[in-house]
Every structure is written in C-alpha cells, then in structure tokens.
Amino acid sequence: MALAVGMRVLTRALHRPWARGLRVAPGRTGPAAGGGDGVRCFGSPRVLVEPDPAAGVAVVKMRNPPVNSFSLEFLTELLISLEKLENDKTFRGIILTSDHPGIFSAGLDLTEMCGRKPEHYMEYWKAVQEMWLRFYLSNLVVIAAINGVSPAGGCLLSLTCDYRVLANNPKYTIGLNETRLGIVAPFWFKDMMVNTVGYRTAERALQLGLLFPPAEALRVGVVDQVVPEDQVQSTARSVMAQWLAIPVCRPGVQNQGLGRAVLSPEALGEAPSCLIQPLAAPDDPWPLDASRQSAFPPRGLPACLCLQAPLFLSLVRTLVGFGVHPKSKRISS
Numbered sequence: 001m002a003l004a005v006g007m008r009v010l011t012r013a014l015h016r017p018w019a020r021g022l023r024v025a026p027g028r029t030g031p032a033a034g035g036g037d038g039v040r041c042f043g044s045p046r047v048l049v050e051p052d053p054a055a056g057v058a059v060v061k062m063r064n065p066p067v068n069s070f071s072l073e074f075l076t077e078l079l080i081s082l083e084k085l086e087n088d089k090t091f092r093g094i095i096l097t098s099d100h101p102g103i104f105s106a107g108l109d110l111t112e113m114c115g116r117k118p119e120h121y122m123e124y125w126k127a128v129q130e131m132w133l134r135f136y137l138s139n140l141v142v143i144a145a146i147n148g149v150s151p152a153g154g155c156l157l158s159l160t161c162d163y164r165v166l167a168n169n170p171k172y173t174i175g176l177n178e179t180r181l182g183i184v185a186p187f188w189f190k191d192m193m194v195n196t197v198g199y200r201t202a203e204r205a206l207q208l209g210l211l212f213p214p215a216e217a218l219r220v221g222v223v224d225q226v227v228p229e230d231q232v233q234s235t236a237r238s239v240m241a242q243w244l245a246i247p248v249c250r251p252g253v254q255n256q257g258l259g260r261a262v263l264s265p266e267a268l269g270e271a272p273s274c275l276i277q278p279l280a281a282p283d284d285p286w287p288l289d290a291s292r293q294s295a296f297p298p299r300g301l302p303a304c305l306c307l308q309a310p311l312f313l314s315l316v317r318t319l320v321g322f323g324v325h326p327k328s329k330r331i332s333s
C-alpha cells in the first residue's frame with residue numbers, strides 16, 4: 001500500500017507542483033484550550049503543545065493533516081516547539097504523539113522531494129537531518145506515544161526517542177519501508193535501526209522494507225511496549241515518571257558509552273564532523289562510505305554548510321543506490 005501511495009503522491013506532485021501549499025494543515029491557529037489545570041496549550045498550526053508544568057512534562061502533538069508527513073513547514077514548527085521546551089527549565093520530558101489517532105506520521109513528505117529546485121532539496125534534507133539530530137540529542141527525555149501507523153521517517157522519528165509505546169492495533173505498523181518505495185534509507189536511518197534492534201534484524205527489515213505490526217514490533221524490539229490503544233498516553237506518562245525519577249536528566253545522553261554520548265548540541269556547532277559518524281559502532285559491518293571516514297568538514301566552515309555537504313552526499317548516494325548493504329540494492333531494484 002505504501003508503494004502505491006508513494007507513487008500516487010509522487011505522480012501528483014510532478015504533475016501539479018503548483019497545487020502544493022494549498023493543502024496546508026488546517027489545525028487551530030490560536031492557543032488551544034485545555035491543557036489541564038488551566039494551563040494553556042501553545043504551539044503552532046502544525047504542532048500542538050500541551051504543557052503539564054507540575055509534572056515537568058509536555059505532550060507534543062503532531063497535527064499536520066492528513067498524514068503528519070514531514071513537510072518543511074511542519075519540521076520547522078516541530079523544531080521550534082522542541083527548542084522552546086528545551087529552553088524552558090520547567091520541562092524535563094516530552095511525550096511525542098499524533099493529534100490524529102490512526103496516523104503517527106507518514107514520514108518524509110514525498111511532495112518535498114520531487115519537482116523542486118536543487119536548493120529546495122538541500123534545505124529540506126537539512127531540515128530532516130536536523131529533526132533527527134535535535135530529537136536524538138535533546139536534553140529532554142522523549143517518549144514516543146505511537147498512536148498510529150509509522151512508516152519510514154515516522155519510524156525514524158520514534159527511534160530518536162528514549163522509549164516507544166505503541167498502541168495495539170494491527171493497522172499501526174512501524175518500520176523503515178523505503179525499499180518498498182524503490183528508494184534506500186540513508187545510512188543514518190539504518191544506523192538508528194541497527195542500534196535499536198541489532199544488526200541482523202535491521203538488515204532484514206531494511207532489505208525487505210518491513211512494516212511491523214505491534215506484536216512483531218515488540219518481539220524484534222522496534223518498540224518497547226505495546227498497550228491497548230486507550231492506554232498509550234497513560235503508559236507514556238508512567239514511563240516518563242520512571243525516567244524523571246532519575247536525577248540526571250536523559251541519562252543516555254550523558255556519558256554512559258552510548259552512541260549519542262559522544263555528541264552534544266555544542267558539538268553540532270563546532271565539530272560537525274561528529275554528525276557523520278555519531279552512531280557507527282567500531283565494528284560496524286556495514287560498508288563505510290567516504291563521508292563517514294573523511295576528516296570532513298574542513299575547519300572554519302560554517303556549521304550550516306558543513307551540515308549540508310554530508311546531507312547532499314547522502315541524498316546523492318541514496319539516489320544512485322550506494323551507501324547501503326549491497327543486497328538492499330538488489331531488492332529495491
């Protein structure tokens with residue numbers, strides 16, 4: 001189905017590039033009501049934030065209809081919300097979920113990836129990688145309350161979280177299904193999956209573009225918990241309480257020898273070469289490509305430029321089919 005939808009979206013975007021932008025997220029534009037205890041929600045048209053200051057937690061709801069795909073506007077708003085919460089000492093954790101039960105996120109917006117100018121691809125790609133890094137490296141505890149289907153980029157986003165709670169609905173599949181669309185997941189998507197489920201499971205999952213239904217997702221470890229649909233939020237809350245009981249906020253980000261421990265937000269500005277090798281295990285059996293081994297970037301280059309070069313390389317490699325396990329290429333072709 002994903003393949004069919006992917007192709008349909010792509011064909012439409014190619015034929016009606018002007019139509020893009022008409023279907024913006026409707027959503028509420030003012031501060032939303034509710035939020036519990038009289039606390040006001042805030043956010044943006046595409047991202048709703050429900051703060052619970054007493055608990056030090058905010059629920060971040062993606063609301064980019066119809067499928068929470070990662071349009072540039074949506075990614076920008078999501079990152080602004082994250083940054084706001086990070087800069088507010090009231091909050092130590094966020095629960096990331098969808099405002100549209102049934103769809104967590106359809107991943108990258110396919111209309112952003114065709115029929116545009118090269119500069120747009122650069123900008124878009126940079127935003128995608130920034131979303132990944134900012135969530136992965138956030139100083140907040142991030143729990144994913146996955147209340148819908150979560151293919152490709154949607155899965156990636158949930159993999160950046162510290163813990164994933166998935167609603168037990170057989171329709172709510174999750175995985176990196178790129179090969180089924182005839183494209184190849186970038187190495188950093190793959191690395192996230194390898195880190196989460198192990199090499200062999202990730203290899204098979206990526207080659208076949210598997211979308212795991214809940215029971216299977218739990219079995220292989222793509223998610224940490226599967227609960228009845230009406231308990232996703234409450235479970236995420238109790239998990240969050242467990243995490244926040246630990247005095248060191250987001251301990252995984254601290255120095256515990258985990259992949260992300262080698263990175264810090266500061267490093268993004270000063271030593272962006274970290275960007276291209278943060279997740280590689282020393283014995284990573286996947287073929288390393290040039291950008292991951294090089295002394296990139298040259299000193300003195302502005303961070304934004306340094307960011308874009310590996311992204312561009314990654315995109316080019318993806319498009320020409322390099323940078324992945326060779327068997328994936330066979331399956332995707």
Ligand SMILES: CCCCC/C=C\C/C=C\CCC/C=C/C(=O)SCCNC(=O)CCNC(=O)[C@H](O)C(C)(C)COP(=O)(O)OP(=O)(O)OC[C@H]1O[C@@H](n2cnc3c(N)ncnc32)[C@H](O)[C@@H]1OP(=O)(O)O
Nearest residue numbers: 002005006009067069106107108109110113151152153181
């Ligand atoms: C396909 C070739 C792409 C070429 C790109 C080239 C280079 C890219 C290089 C590297 C990228 C690699 C990394 C990629 C990561 C990604 O995330 S790619 C996106 C993968 N996403 C999917 O496979 C999900 C596709 N969607 C679905 O399976 C379903 O839509 C659904 C999420 C299960 C929801 O199903 P349902 O509720 O039945 O809704 P519809 O299918 O009817 O969809 C509603 C409308 O939403 C549009 N839409 C769906 N997905 C996307 C999307 N990802 N981007 C943009 N738009 C999307 C769909 O067309 C419908 O639109 P209309 O209402 O008909 O206008």
